[in-house]
Amino acid sequence: MREVIATGKTVEEATQRALDELGVSMDEVSVEVLDMPQRKLFRTIPAKVRVTADEPEQPVQEEPKPAPVHEEPVPAPVETAPEPCEAQPEPPAESEQxxxxxxxxxxxxxxxxxxxxxxxxxxxxxxxxxxxxxxxxxxxxxxxxxxxxxxxxxxxxxxxxxxxxxxxxxxxxxxxxxxxxxxxxHYRNKREENLTALAKRLAEKAARTGKSHTLEPMNPYERRIIHAAVSEVEGVRSESVGEGATRRVVILPEDMDLSTALRRSSGRRSDNRRGSGRSGRDDRSRKPYQKQERREKRAPRRPASADGQPTPLRRTESINDGENLPLFGKVEL
CATH class of the missing domain: 3.30.300.20 (K homology (KH) domain)
Structure with a gap:
């Protein structure tokens, strides 16, 4: 068994580099994605994959047979045919008691x-x-x-x-x-039953729709439960991706490539993060009737004097409404 870890801008490029180094085709290896490519502010993190190739078994050379020795034929004794015995089925594997x-x-x-x-x-x-x-x-x-x-x-x-x-x-x-x-x-038994039901439900859905499903990170014990449950459903398979605390199980159809499944699942996760601005919404979500800012009315500028100082306002006309009226009005009793 040979194993190569390669990097590249994409998962496909890293996989192809590993295949070129091993000198084998895609059908002869198993690919495990260690890191997905990421783009950051000042640098780009490449994709990292681990490609494992199974070496073919060396054919066993047969020893040359000795030359046959001519012997005089000896009459073979007459043997009675043995009674046919019934084939005994192999005992099933015992579950751990x-x-x-x-x-x-x-x-x-x-x-x-x-x-x-x-x-x-x-x-x-x-x-x-x-x-x-x-x-x-x-x-x-x-x-x-x-x-x-x-x-x-x-x-x-x-x-x-x-x-x-x-x-x-x-x-x-x-x-x-x-x-x-x-x-x-008895939490282990309850958890095992829940994980088994979840794995079978997602495996049947993957076989029916042709889409992959990525589960949350799990410990090795829970991942083994998922793999065992998926193996009972025809037309699907399961793979573990990631390392350490982020290692998780991907359930996908048998004819789907693992890199394709990971790319589709990451694309679905990134759809919810599209948009612009701090709130994540694009410009199309804004209402067309945005309120306009009210502009305050400015007071008219006062004319300046020769020395540049503003002059006070002058009253141009006086209003005397009671100039022609008597001082005291007539009071009628």
Whole structure:
């Protein structure tokens, strides 16, 4: 297996560079998009892809057969035909069953249980009961009790963080590595059912409409659930893109290229950001009857004198409405 990481202005250009370096065609490789191209103020971030090519198996050279030796024919004994036996079907793969474990018989789990009890007490859930089961190669600590919402968090983020910390506590000493997980009030089973239903619904929609669907970032455990559910639907496939905390699953039709699916999904996300101005609206959204600013009426300029100083206003005509009237009016009784 050969692997090449290449960059380019677009995903297609980076993929083509990797294909040229490997010397293979697109049908012989698998492409994983690590970074999408971005344009910033002073620089442009190129696209980065990882292209993996499976090397063909070398043909096994057959050893030369020795020359046949001529021997005298010997009469073969007469054999009776054996009774035909019925073909036995292969047993189905056994699902991982849970086996109860005793915390007293697992001394390496004792510091983990003490750590969990202290965390639960400080987070307001001191009455949580802790038990252990083994599922395959994983040891799962099950916590049951009230006030478990803070221990689970939004979509299990706090539970996954606690699971990681408990794994560090269990494996900080010497000995065989213990694969540890947490399950608080059967949240793992509920989450698995919801993710399975979501993956099948989106996979059937992708097969029916021919469009891809990009899910939100998930941890490795949840991504495996999505991949397993999509594999049960014909005509679609699933790919993981991104790295670290932003790694997510893309569900797309089998005949669609991954770069095409990512380009279409990014285009749909950018449609909501189009527009101009601070509010994101273009000029066409403005009303045609914008209010005009009212202009204040300015007072007439006063004529200036010879020295440049303004002259006061002069009254040109006096108004005497009562000049011809008597001083006292006649009062009739």
């Amino acid at each position: 849970e086996t109860a474990l005793s915390l007293a018989d697992c001394p390496r789990l004792a510091p983990v249980v003490d750590y969990l009890r202290e965390i639960c007490e400080k987070m307001g859930a001191p009455d949580m009961e802790i038990s252990a089961v083994k599922q395959g190669e994983t040891v799962i600590l099950k916590l049951t009790g009230d006030k478990s919402g803070m221990l689970i968090g939004h979509r299990g983020e706090v539970m996954e963080a606690l699971s990681y910390l408990c794994s560090l506590v269990a494996n900080r000493g010497e000995g065989e590595y213990i694969k540890l997980g947490l399950d608080i009030n």
